[in-house]
Amino acid sequence: MANVPVQRMSQLMAKTLRDDPADAEVLSHKLLVRAGYVRRTAAGIWSWLPLGKRVLSNVERIVREEMDAIGAQEVLLPAILPREPYDATGRWDEYGPELFRLQDRRGGDYLLGPTHEEIFTLLVKDQASSYKDLPVILYQIQNKYRDEARPRAGILRGREFLMKDSYSFDTEDEGLARSYALHREAYQKIFARLGLDYRICAATAGAMGGSKSEEFLAPAEAGEDTFADCPNCDFAANTEAIAYELKPVDASGVPAAEDIPTPDTPTIETLAASLGVPASATLKNLLVKVDGEIVAVGVPGDREVDMDKVEAHFAPAAVELVTETDFATRPDLVRGYVGPQGLEKVTYIADPRVAPGTAWITGANKAGTHTKNVVAGRDFEVGEYVDVVVVQEGDPCPKCGTGLVLDRAIEIGHIFQLGRKYADALKLDVLGQNGKPVRVTMGSYGVGVSRAVAALAEQSADEKGLCWPQEVAPADVHVVAAGKALQTELALDISEKLAKAGARVLVDDRPGVSPGVKFTDSELIGVPQILVAGRRAAEGVVELKDRRTGEREELTVEEAIARLTA
Amino acid sequence: MANVPVQRMSQLMAKTLRDDPADAEVLSHKLLVRAGYVRRTAAGIWSWLPLGKRVLSNVERIVREEMDAIGAQEVLLPAILPREPYDATGRWDEYGPELFRLQDRRGGDYLLGPTHEEIFTLLVKDQASSYKDLPVILYQIQNKYRDEARPRAGILRGREFLMKDSYSFDTEDEGLARSYALHREAYQKIFARLGLDYRICAATAGAMGGSKSEEFLAPAEAGEDTFADCPNCDFAANTEAIAYELKPVDASGVPAAEDIPTPDTPTIETLAASLGVPASATLKNLLVKVDGEIVAVGVPGDREVDMDKVEAHFAPAAVELVTETDFATRPDLVRGYVGPQGLEKVTYIADPRVAPGTAWITGANKAGTHTKNVVAGRDFEVGEYVDVVVVQEGDPCPKCGTGLVLDRAIEIGHIFQLGRKYADALKLDVLGQNGKPVRVTMGSYGVGVSRAVAALAEQSADEKGLCWPQEVAPADVHVVAAGKALQTELALDISEKLAKAGARVLVDDRPGVSPGVKFTDSELIGVPQILVAGRRAAEGVVELKDRRTGEREELTVEEAIARLTA
Structure with a gap:
């Protein structure tokens, strides 16, 4: 990776705020706005400021690396899509008011893609002719559009949001199961690298159609999904997806009605x-x-x-x-x-x-x-x-009978075995080994990239502010010049040395801002390591603070640089 | 950079075509489709296949690095934008049918951003309060939308396209001139790294408003701009922007009308x-x-x-x-x-x-x-x-009088000194040094990222196909297995070794495809180095071919790997 220039806070387009925004209900919304990561542009439509964009890009990079690692091929399809394929699958109508529809200058109907099953199906129909061309997994990282009735919770549920969506194409059910398993493993790696606490839960397929489907849910107060966790066995499911077996009982002793x-x-x-x-x-x-x-x-x-x-x-x-x-x-x-x-x-x-x-x-x-x-x-x-009741805390685990625990969670990933729904609608066949056409079976898989940022903020924040895991943080080190010219000079000097050694550095060199305000801001912004050039700057001694634990240590400048670039 | 997994062509979603697409008029359109880089999804709306996406990402990375190097801060604003700010500047109407307009479920008016002057102006209005917060340069790399009357020439003029747009904010004219000069230098570096032949031409400001403006034009047959080049001095200008001085003459000898x-x-x-x-x-x-x-x-x-x-x-x-x-x-x-x-x-x-x-x-x-x-x-x-005539070949250079030469070119970059047009419309002031509000002056700067791919294809292609510069190419090496199992095994083995050493490798391991077809495809795809495991594979001897010059050399496998990873 190329060295990243030191980012000075004196020039950074990210004003921190002391107060929560008036319309913010959930923690990540409050903190991401207060720390200057995002700003609202319209209802459910957000702008990513420099620090937020860095975190978003870090998440994006992790997702990309793990998708590449399972042999998925990155493509980029349009966000503005023609109506016809969505008519063929019925989704132009089925999607209802959640679909952003528009017309071009000639009156042609278009939509802003909520997901891209149709277009990927057509792409593979154009590109693949034989079973030898499959299996294939294609993915993209791209803005998606859904006109939510109640966009809420900041970037947790926006109307424009960044998503990794991928699609697998196989000729046989076992192949689909393999592609699905590859995604399941990749997602586990992605969310582990992101430092997210999550559960894999059985899920309903919803508007996607298809059969098997699991959600990756990150437990958080702000979540919109409720999932049931069994304290005794490995069962976990979105409450929407819990289904009990039918157990007939003997009614021979019941009197007449x-x-x-x-x-x-x-x-x-x-x-x-x-x-x-x-x-x-x-x-x-x-x-x-x-x-x-x-x-x-x-x-x-x-x-x-x-x-x-x-x-x-x-x-x-x-x-x-x-x-x-x-x-x-x-x-x-x-x-x-x-x-x-x-x-x-x-x-x-x-x-x-x-x-x-x-x-x-x-x-x-x-x-x-x-x-x-x-x-x-x-x-x-x-x-x-039909299983239609609202699941309650204490309902028996469908697997072992233990009373279930209910929790709120954020859906950060979703994997589906679509089967042949889209291939049927759009007639996606390839030539099989026996020379006859075979209908292709598909999977569809999503990671909410911008939503993962919100989920991370929710899970990792403490009472002082955001608190990012290293790989996702907008910088590796936040250098604070706590004092006058001497401290600022030292802070900038250390920052340049750290950057030269490959660290990503944010330095608070704002003139006329008190050390107290700078400390508060550094905790709000949540870079994992905070290095303070303060009272003992003249002696070449600085303080290294761990944002999460609050542990502090005095070190010489050389020791600090060595530690931070180890 | 993390090692990139070897990409096998047997699994690559990129079918090469022998014939030009029927609707293609220009070289880059023909070649990018034939080589499997892009596919048309709707008029002026394109899908980037794996090889195309790699090239696009490479261009994006170069642009990002050079923008970071001038201290510009990356952000990401929405593509879907509320109407109000565009009403305030008059562009909601002025843009005419080129603007994609849409309504949300509540009937609110939105547009798909063609450029983002308004939203950046409002962002800085929210974030900056004092002259101390300026100057600042913000940029994003993002899809832009323009409903062109005649989308043409493949990705050269699409209705959805990837653009780097940036905006500078200064309190004084000299500051704007500095921000403009920084962009001019960054753009020179970007286009040099991309290996593009280009001219910096005086331009009219067009719909952006503002005063000074220059275009970066890449000479190419397929270009839509005509520019005039002086063979004698450094004058170059878009013909639309050429203006002659008024030179009154003596009419005393002219008889009465x-x-x-x-x-x-x-x-x-x-x-x-x-x-x-x-x-x-x-x-x-x-x-x-x-x-x-x-x-x-x-x-x-x-x-x-x-x-x-x-x-x-x-x-x-x-x-x-x-x-x-x-x-x-x-x-x-x-x-x-x-x-x-x-x-x-x-x-x-x-x-x-x-x-x-x-x-x-x-x-x-x-x-x-x-x-x-x-x-x-x-x-x-x-x-x-008013200078209103169509400039002709041989018209005098406005600077030195020499006859001008006219050429077609593709606009790959554009830099504008906007001045205070948007700041006036949206009332962007900051507190000045004297404690009084100062109206901010702005610049707006664009690089057509997807268009640069087309321009590169136009300029670097030869009669055999595409021919990418190293830094932009979808791979560093294209390994061709020209033969049976032995050659394929060797090709895959070499590919893994090259990838391990950090090279980006595309390997043609397609079974049942003749060496002749593989050679033709490798030249069409245009990776700079082609390594062939062919007749002498059993002896551990391979052939290294330079795609551009056609020079070939027989090397041992070890020599080849050493050469390619040097």
Whole structure:
């Protein structure tokens, strides 16, 4: 690497702020703005100032090196993309308002790429003709665009963000599994080098389609994902992706179903209180409309329905809650007293907790009446079992049964086995060994490069400010001139020597700024080593401080330089 | 730099083509597509394949190093930008259809940045408060967007392209001159390292506004700019920017103006033929409308008006040619017989060649009649002198008078002294030394990073294909396995050794591809050194070929490795 010129803070375009920005809710947002790493340009749209850009480039370099190491080939596709391929896969419409769409001067439709499955598929269709041309992994590091409804949390969820996206192309399922495994290992190396604490969690595929998928989640308060961690075994999953096996129970001892008068109990709470039973003994039936058709969703009365899971199940169909109008047109649906038994013209899905043989108290489909001893599979049929409840702390681990621990986390990576969804839509075949066309199977893999910076800031910060791991930090050493001309001269001299020896140096040479302010700023900025030219500068003695531990040591200038360039 | 893994062509996503793409007109477009460096994704929108991305990254690295060397600070601003600042400077409208505009989900107006003067101005306004915070130079390397009417020539003029743009901020004119000079030197170093042949030419500022501006032009057939080079002195200028001094002549000996009957001579050609005079003795008066007002433009009859120059002079007002309708409403304007003498309600501008004292034959503002001995400044007044003629080969050098030589060229860099245009529009002040606010003066500077790749391809290619300078090439060595298993094994072994020693290696290990095809491809791809494991592989003897000179030399494997890693 070429020597990096010393960066003087007297000239640095990065004003530190004493106060948190008014609109900042999460730690990384506050600190990255206060320390002068980023500035907001518009809602969810950010500018990277010099220190921030350095950190971003460091993350980018680490990602690039590990992708190169698995034989992935770097390319750069456009960010502005033609509509047609996204029509072919249906994503032009499916993406909804999250897609930035625009027209060119001739009225042609374009989009700003949210991910690039379509264009990579077409690229490989153009470039590869035979099974001999595969497998191949292509990647790019590029700005992505998503018009988030609520851009929040600074660079954690922006509308323009830097991402490494890669795509694997194989002729066989085993090949896809290999490409997937290569990415899994590369990502482990990337996040380890970044110094991020993370878990690999089972995930749902979401809008990408495809089958197997795992997320790399970095635990952090500010995270938008909730994941469940088993304290006993290696199970970890995004709560959206947890699915329990269906375990039928024996219902032979359950008496026949029987109506019971329950006036004024239209809610689970009023019902349970009135009958003196736990809410978990009751069956809640949530009504939704899926593309206009009524669907009832059955879950135990003490559990909440996770609408994201319901939406994911029915996607791309639109899911909405039923309204007064819907009840008015369907007198058979009695608000507050709906039960699955005897319901007609309603699709009924239920959580696996409503397994065959389980008995419930549920609505009798008559006002002021419920039915008890209603047994799944005996008194009503479940059209489809779908895991739809909100996972709670203490729910059993699907693998070993231990109570799960829930945590917030930031999604920093995601790997998908897409399969043939995109190859089918865009007809990507190559000639197989037997001379016949083979449909290609694909994987899609992402690392949020700018988001990783936020995740790192979240995880590594302390009460004084940012605190970067060495390989990511905007500099190796932050030299502070704490004093007058003598200290400044010494600080600049040391800085030049360190830079000459290959260190990346930030030097606080700001005239007229007190040592106290400089110390505070150096802790806010978070370079791992802080070297202070202070009171004993005249003797050639400086102080070396470890930003994380706070440990200090007095050294001669020569010792300090030797230590820092070892 | 970390060692780069050997890139095997058997796995490389870069299919070479024997034939030029049907739509390709220029050399770089043909070769970059044929050699598998780039692929078209949509009109003017390109994908960079692995070899192309490597070249692009090399150019980017060189630009970055030279910008860092002048103390410029790298930042990264968004590509998607809010409308408001562009309204404040008027560019939201002025840019016209070249600007990609879009709306977000809330109906807010955004644009894709064509250049970033506004946003940098606002960034510095946020960050800098005192003269002590300046001067500063900020730069970024980022995709830019311009919805070109006729995207052409492959990556030479794309609608999405990679650019280094930088901006300088100073409190005084001398500071701006220094920042400008720093860029001028950095650009000279960049283009020298890139191995580009270029000229620094005086330029017009165009849509950027501002005063002083120079272009870095790389002579090439495919170029869209025409520049004039003086074979005698150091003068070079974009022909759009050439301006001659006004040199009045003595008209005391010219007789009084006199009408002459000239039936059926509505054009300069018919007039000159009918009178037996050279076209240069006549005065041509072109009528245009500027924001609806009629303007007459006077030039010698043998010269063409450069409409770009007329438009630049009146910008941002719109310039259009007059129509039949205009003539119908202005009977004083006699088509084909317009003269400046006695014209009313018409603004008259003229080229400096129509200097005070020059005498002309021109229209008499009566059908079938011209006037001779019409003297500028005596018989008519020129409202304003503007250099508007199309420069021709042989026109005198404005500096030394020698006949100019015209050449086509590609604009690879552009430096502007913007002055206070943007600071005025966005009110960028800092506190001056005297405690009073000082308006900041700015410079704006660009290098076309992706365009430089095309310019390099244009300048360095020969009849066999691309031919990259070492520092830019996608690899240092292209190892060719010309034979069977033995040669392939040797080629791969040598490649690994070279890579271990730090060389960037591309190895052609494609099975079932003939040596002839591999040689042709290696010349098309254009890596500077080609190492062939061929007939004498069994003896450990290989052939080293210089791609540019074609010189070949037989060496032992050890000698070859030593030579290539020296």
